[in-house]
Amino acid sequence: MNNTEATRENWNKMARAYEDFNTGDDSYSACIEWPTIKKMLPELSGKRVLDVGCGTGIFTFLLEQYNPKRLVGIDLSEEMLKIAEEKKEARNSIASFIAGDAAKTAKYIDEKFDFIFSSTTTHYITDLNEMFTALSAMLEKNGEMIFSIIHPVYSAQYPKAHGERFPEDEEWVVDYLNHSERAYIQPWIEYNDEIEDFLSKSIHYSMSDYMKAIRQAGLYVDMMEEPAPPTEWEHSTPGRYYSFVETPTYMILKLKKM
Numbered sequence: 001m002n003n004t005e006a007t008r009e010n011w012n013k014m015a016r017a018y019e020d021f022n023t024g025d026d027s028y029s030a031c032i033e034w035p036t037i038k039k040m041l042p043e044l045s046g047k048r049v050l051d052v053g054c055g056t057g058i059f060t061f062l063l064e065q066y067n068p069k070r071l072v073g074i075d076l077s078e079e080m081l082k083i084a085e086e087k088k089e090a091r092n093s094i095a096s097f098i099a100g101d102a103a104k105t106a107k108y109i110d111e112k113f114d115f116i117f118s119s120t121t122t123h124y125i126t127d128l129n130e131m132f133t134a135l136s137a138m139l140e141k142n143g144e145m146i147f148s149i150i151h152p153v154y155s156a157q158y159p160k161a162h163g164e165r166f167p168e169d170e171e172w173v174v175d176y177l178n179h180s181e182r183a184y185i186q187p188w189i190e191y192n193d194e195i196e197d198f199l200s201k202s203i204h205y206s207m208s209d210y211m212k213a214i215r216q217a218g219l220y221v222d223m224m225e226e227p228a229p230p231t232e233w234e235h236s237t238p239g240r241y242y243s244f245v246e247t248p249t250y251m252i253l254k255l256k257k258m
């Protein structure tokens with residue numbers, strides 16, 4: 001099984017747990033990521049929008065609120081997409097969902113987009129250059145992208161993979177320039193009663209890995225944000241607040257085509 005195939009299987013198994021954990025009003029996405037993304041969005045009304053690694057469609061449907069004329073989500077995991085399809089039915093959405101690899105989009109999608117979005121997917125992509133180049137080719141001239149990325153400082157602390165062994169708490173330490181595979185228990189598994197101790201694997205990329213892949217794809221960084229946790233958390237859940245201040249979770253990049 002190659003890495004992309006393993007990632008697909010991994011996400012198929014985690015799909016329901018991910019959806020349950022990430023759709024609450026106090027989810028990290030809702031409280032930290034989305035408020036910043038919202039301020040960075042270009043005009044989407046009447047535009048063609050692609051959501052890369054759309055998962056269960058959490059952001060796809062948020063983007064639909066801005067009235068795009070076309071809305072496509074692509075994801076590796078059929079189980080994540082099954083949930084997205086259920087939500088589409090319930091909402092009467094215009095979104096179309098496609099199962100496929102974000103690094104090989106031309107195999108599945110033959111059209112151009114005005115805006116390409118992606119949230120927390122890049123650390124599963126085995127070849128960043130290939131993915132940014134493929135997506136850049138699908139973007140109209142003067143088109144824009146927003147990539148919300150697990151912050152390289154955050155992914156640098158993910159424990160290194162040691163086969164199928166589960167990491168100890170002490171293995172969560174920053175090891176920034178070490179590019180070896182990472183393996184850990186995701187928060188949606190930790191707080192889930194039905195799945196016990198499920199190991200999830202991903203890749204840690206550094207800032208320069210991202211910058212090189214972006215430049216090579218003919219894109220440039222127009223804006224970058226590192227969102228802070230909500231200030232209310234300082235009083236309501238200080239432990240959580242200070243841990244997010246200490247280690248930023250998201251790095252949000254707005255990219256333009258040169």
Ligand SMILES: C[S@@+](CC[C@H](N)C(=O)[O-])C[C@H]1O[C@@H](n2cnc3c(N)ncnc32)[C@H](O)[C@@H]1O
Nearest residue numbers: 011053054055058075076077101102119121124
């Ligand atoms: C952390 S989830 C994010 C889902 C969604 N963007 C969100 O924020 O709720 C990561 C998603 O990336 C997808 N993924 C991983 N590798 C992929 C690839 N090569 N091509 C397409 N999707 C991929 C997974 O299946 C999973 O749904």
